[in-house]
Amino acid sequence: MIPFNLLVPVCLAYVLFLFWVAFAVERRAARGPVPWLRSPLVYTLSLSIYCTAWTFYGAVGYATRSGLEFMTIYLGPTLVFVGWWWCLRKLVRIGRRQRVTSIADLISSRYGKSNMIGVMVTLIAVAAATPYIALQLQSVTLSFGAFAAGVPDGWAQPGRDSTAIWVAVGLALFTVLFGTRTLDANEQHHGVVMAIAVEAVVKLVALTAVGVFVVWGLGGGPARMFATIEASPLAEWTLNPGRWVGLTMLAGAAVMCLPRMFQVLVVENVDERHLATASWAFPLYLFAMSLFVLPIAVTGLAVLPAGSNPDLFVLTLPLATGQGWLAMLAFLGGFSSATSMVIVAAIALATMVSNHIVMPLWLALRPAQAGRDDLRGIALLARRLAIAAIVAMGYAYYRLSGGSAALAAIGLISFVGAAQVLPAMLGGIFWRGATRIGAAAGLIAGGAVWAYALFLPSFGPDAVFSQVMLAEGPFGIGWLRPQALFGVTGMDPLLHALFWSLALNTAAFCLGSVLSFPTPLERVQGAAFVNVFEEGPGAPGWGRGQASAEDLLVMAQRILGDEAAEALFRREARAQGKASPLPDPTPGFIGALEREMSGSIGAATAHAMIAQVAGGAKVSVDELMAMADETAQIMEYSAQLEAKSEELARTARQLREANEKLTQLSVQKDSFLSQISHELRTPMTSIRAFSEIMMGGDTPPEMAARHARIIHDETIRLTRLLDDLLDLSVLENGTVRLSVETVRLDKVIDRALAAAGSTRPERRFAVMRDPGPEAIHIRTDPDRLTQVLINLISNARKYCLAAVPELRIRVRQRGGRVTIDVIDNGEGIPEAARAMVFEKFARLTDQTRAGGAGLGLAICREVMANLGGSIDYLPGQGGAAFRVTVPLRAPAAV
Amino acid sequence: MRRPRPPLFLAPDRYRRRRLMDGARMLPVAGAFLLLLPILWRPTAEGHHTAAEGLYLFGVWGVLILAARLLSRPLLSTEDDPPPDQGDPAAAAGGDSAG
Numbered sequence: 001m002i003p004f005n006l007l008v009p010v011c012l013a014y015v016l017f018l019f020w021v022a023f024a025v026e027r028r029a030a031r032g033p034v035p036w037l038r039s040p041l042v043y044t045l046s047l048s049i050y051c052t053a054w055t056f057y058g059a060v061g062y063a064t065r066s067g068l069e070f071m072t073i074y075l076g077p078t079l080v081f082v083g084w085w086w087c088l089r090k091l092v093r094i095g096r097r098q099r100v101t102s103i104a105d106l107i108s109s110r111y112g113k114s115n116m117i118g119v120m121v122t123l124i125a126v127a128a129a130t131p132y133i134a135l136q137l138q139s140v141t142l143s144f145g146a147f148a149a150g151v152p153d154g155w156a157q158p159g160r161d162s163t164a165i166w167v168a169v170g171l172a173l174f175t176v177l178f179g180t181r182t183l184d185a186n187e188q189h190h191g192v193v194m195a196i197a198v199e200a201v202v203k204l205v206a207l208t209a210v211g212v213f214v215v216w217g218l219g220g221g222p223a224r225m226f227a228t229i230e231a232s233p234l235a236e237w238t239l240n241p242g243r244w245v246g247l248t249m250l251a252g253a254a255v256m257c258l259p260r261m262f263q264v265l266v267v268e269n270v271d272e273r274h275l276a277t278a279s280w281a282f283p284l285y286l287f288a289m290s291l292f293v294l295p296i297a298v299t300g301l302a303v304l305p306a307g308s309n310p311d312l313f314v315l316t317l318p319l320a321t322g323q324g325w326l327a328m329l330a331f332l333g334g335f336s337s338a339t340s341m342v343i344v345a346a347i348a349l350a351t352m353v354s355n356h357i358v359m360p361l362w363l364a365l366r367p368a369q370a371g372r373d374d375l376r377g378i379a380l381l382a383r384r385l386a387i388a389a390i391v392a393m394g395y396a397y398y399r400l401s402g403g404s405a406a407l408a409a410i411g412l413i414s415f416v417g418a419a420q421v422l423p424a425m426l427g428g429i430f431w432r433g434a435t436r437i438g439a440a441a442g443l444i445a446g447g448a449v450w451a452y453a454l455f456l457p458s459f460g461p462d463a464v465f466s467q468v469m470l471a472e473g474p475f476g477i478g479w480l481r482p483q484a485l486f487g488v489t490g491m492d493p494l495l496h497a498l499f500w501s502l503a504l505n506t507a508a509f510c511l512g513s514v515l516s517f518p519t520p521l522e523r524v525q526g527a528a529f530v531n532v533f534e535e536g537p538g539a540p541g542w543g544r545g546q547a548s549a550e551d552l553l554v555m556a557q558r559i560l561g562d563e564a565a566e567a568l569f570r571r572e573a574r575a576q577g578k579a580s581p582l583p584d585p586t587p588g589f590i591g592a593l594e595r596e597m598s599g600s601i602g603a604a605t606a607h608a609m610i611a612q613v614a615g616g617a618k619v620s621v622d623e624l625m626a627m628a629d630e631t632a633q634i635m636e637y638s639a640q641l642e643a644k645s646e647e648l649a650r651t652a653r654q655l656r657e658a659n660e661k662l663t664q665l666s667v668q669k670d671s672f673l674s675q676i677s678h679e680l681r682t683p684m685t686s687i688r689a690f691s692e693i694m695m696g697g698d699t700p701p702e703m704a705a706r707h708a709r710i711i712h713d714e715t716i717r718l719t720r721l722l723d724d725l726l727d728l729s730v731l732e733n734g735t736v737r738l739s740v741e742t743v744r745l746d747k748v749i750d751r752a753l754a755a756a757g758s759t760r761p762e763r764r765f766a767v768m769r770d771p772g773p774e775a776i777h778i779r780t781d782p783d784r785l786t787q788v789l790i791n792l793i794s795n796a797r798k799y800c801l802a803a804v805p806e807l808r809i810r811v812r813q814r815g816g817r818v819t820i821d822v823i824d825n826g827e828g829i830p831e832a833a834r835a836m837v838f839e840k841f842a843r844l845t846d847q848t849r850a851g852g853a854g855l856g857l858a859i860c861r862e863v864m865a866n867l868g869g870s871i872d873y874l875p876g877q878g879g880a881a882f883r884v885t886v887p888l889r890a891p892a893a894v
Numbered sequence: 895m896r897r898p899r900p901p902l903f904l905a906p907d908r909y910r911r912r913r914l915m916d917g918a919r920m921l922p923v924a925g926a927f928l929l930l931l932p933i934l935w936r937p938t939a940e941g942h943h944t945a946a947e948g949l950y951l952f953g954v955w956g957v958l959i960l961a962a963r964l965l966s967r968p969l970l971s972t973e974d975d976p977p978p979d980q981g982d983p984a985a986a987a988g989g990d991s992a993g
Binding site for chain 1: 915918919921922923925926929930932933935943944945946947948949951952955956958959960961962963965966967969970
């Protein structure tokens with residue numbers, strides 16, 4: 001048996017340990033981010049504040065009274081977490097995107113940053129949390145009492161009131177110390193979260209230890225325990241379908257709406273991905289917490305004397321069986337459950353009270369000084385006082401309600417109160433049509449019914465409502481009886497209150513939303529909330545008002561602190577590309593600043609403060625229109641950019657093509673140069689060689705004459721080559737002078753044939769001509785045309801290797817053009833080579849046979865181009881065939 | 895005569911992920927059905943079966959936890975690119991937002 005006087009030191013040591021954990025973590029976190037500190041595990045464990053002393057002690061009591069019904073309280077949250085993809089994910093995303101500080105902040109922010117809504121949610125939350133905090137105080141007091149009951153002397157059972165008050169004071173102190181150290185952005189409290197996680201482990205270990213002791217130590221193993229449960233009087237419970245469904249839903253709603261749950265679930269969330277882990281890990285925690293409830297309840301009923309308080313079985317079972325240390329562990333587990341809940345609930349509620357009630361009041365009452373006070377100090381002070389007040393209210397409720405009601409009943413009252421926020425919250429994040437009026441109507445209706453039908457009657461008969469009024473209704477109006485509204489008498493009071501409050505709440509919310517008209521800011525916020533998964537900037541809603549950056553800085557310093565505010569402004573200025581530390585107060589920047597500030601003081605207050613500086617407290621329709629205009633301008637601008645970039649792409653393509661052409665030309669030029677130097681070198685080499693021989697002087701005269709002839713021939717060849725090159729260059733430049741006159745075509749052909757006869761005069765060609773079509777007059781440069789024809793005919797004479805060579809010249813007139821085909825009966829030009837015969841230095845056979853420089857056809861092509869005609873290879877004629885096309889009248893311009 | 899249509903091409907990866915999200919949405923519905931089933935049970939002639947019912951509830955609970963565990967990891971990888979089918983398309987079109 002653990003002596004009672006050891007309990008107090010152990011308890012104090014445990015509290016000191018928690019202080020140390022919170023302090024060490026805060027200090028460590030101040031030095032930089034700590035990965036393990038914000039892991040999915042810690043997140044999940046911090047969620048376990050859902051399991052308060054109500055779970056730790058109350059679940060067993062609940063099971064003793066109502067059998068398996070206790071499970072509904074844990075099955076509801078399980079369904080919500082398992083279905084995180086529906087709702088929690090969106091809630092957390094919105095919370096992070098909008099830098100939400102509490103559930104009241106979320107709802108007020110959604111409904112146009114309306115502080116009225118914030119105040120309503122705060123009031124309901126505080127009222128609903130008060131019984132819950134009382135419950136924690138009561139359970140700690142009861143557990144102290146259970147230990148003290150066995151003390152024979154000395155420590156006479158301390159007064160219950162004094163225990164409760166000491167616990168309350170200690171909790172308030174801890175919360176103030178670690179919950180309000182700073183006005184942290186996003187309201188995150190590393191130290192507190194870590195302490196909560198430690199407490200979560202302690203309570204799980206404690207309850208599991210008691211459970212294991214009961215099942216294996218007292219019950220004789222799971223199989224026998226199974227039989228014991230079946231045979232126990234506890235098994236006589238009957239399942240009430242209404243309560244089963246209602247409580248499951250209620251618990252599911254509460255896990256989202258309870259301010260403390262919202263605090264750890266959304267506000268303290270550092271990484272959305274942690275939610276995925278919590279989606280299974282948190283139900284697992286609940287599973288483990290519930291697993292041993294039934295065995296403990298059944299064993300308690302069997303072992304402990306009749307009339308023992310079933311709410312304390314977890315503690316009294318080990319005590320009664322002489323397991324002092326186990327009882328101590330169980331006590332610490334219950335203590336952890338109670339303290340962690342009170343701490344987080346007090347932080348969450350204090351944030352709400354200070355952001356939605358105290359700060360707006362302060363700003364309203366002292367608008368003149370609003371620009372000068374240190375608001376951080378005021379906000380922190382407000383929070384500290386609020387924490388003390390909330391814990392004090394819990395204590396007061398504990399005293400008033402007599403501290404005797406079953407734990408489960410008190411907890412459920414609180415749940416129903418918290419659930420009143422549900423319609424406004426879910427409606428707000430899934431329905432764009434939800435309005436502030438609707439939300440307010442729903443909250444008022446639901447809150448009023450809850451208070452009237454459940455909260456106020458919970459103080460007991462004659463405390464608030466008289467016995468007569470409870471039985472017969474106010475002023476004898478029967479259908480207004482608090483626990484039988486509208487004549488519904490068959491339901492149990494809790495279900496009755498839950499049903500009517502949520503039904504009227506939802507009805508008022510929907511009706512109010514449908515019938516009212518939202519303000520522009522509500523619409524903007526509604527869109528931002530409902531479409532939170534669609535990326536895009538939330539509409540900032542600030543026009544280019546009168547705000548000066550300096551005013552904004554002064555205000556931000558008061559909320560965020562000097563250094564943080566200056567850093568924020570400097571960062572923005574740098575982003576705007578300004579050298580000075582003060583950025584331009586653009587709408588985007590003011591919006592960002594508002595979000596930053598709302599992370600500390602809530603959306604409504606931040607909005608109101610910015611409005612004081614920036615002017616124009618509300619977004620007008622005009623501003624919205626202006627914003628829309630801006631958007632349209634931006635869209636237009638981006639369309640222009642797109643067009644420009646298309647144009648650029650086109651130009652780039654053209655440039656690329658031109659570049660390719662230039663590269664090709666450069667390659668051609670290189671090969672031309674190398675070829676031309678080759679062409680010049682060959683005759684020069686022979687000229688030099690022969691002249692050197694002749695310079696030797698001892699050559700016989702006939703040899704000398706032959707050498708001289710060779711030199712002469714080569715010189716002629718060089719000259720011809722140079723002439724050709726000059727000719728080609730003149731033709732290519734288009735600077736050639738044409739002497740256009742009217743000539744008969746047959747005369748031109750005659751001249752060409754006669755001139756070409758000097759090429760290979762030894763070969764006799766049969767020339768076939770048709771004099772009819774040739775007898776036409778054309779206007780052209782006869783010398784140039786003759787030059788082309790000579791070239792073609794001498795080519796034929798050179799290359800046509802047929803045994804009986806023949807040459808056909810065919811003239812036809814087509815429209816305004818005359819074609820002259822020059823066809824031989826040789827082997828023709830292979831198809832692959834046809835494309836290049838007109839290129840410079842293109843020679844199909846070896847050089848010696850050709851005897852020319854390979855410029856002939858290239859020159860022909862240029863000449864014909866200058867004459868306004870063309871020259872092409874003509875395939876399929878049984879030999880080499882070229883078609884020269886000339887216009888009847890050469891273009892005058894040339 | 896109609897030609898047989900070629901099968902509609904769906905990126906299998908994206909398709910799987912969509913169905914995974916559907917699965918995540920269905921899980922709580924299935925869970926709610928199974929957990930509310932005890933409403934329909936009536937005490938039999940030979941008495942109550944509290945332990946057996948408890949075993950059933952804990953069994954369903956365990957299965958739900960396991961299913962959520964199996965779904966959570968692949969769902970996380972879909973988080974990286976937000977699904978386009980989220981939200982009300984009419985609302986997304988902005989038909990309701992202009993003042």
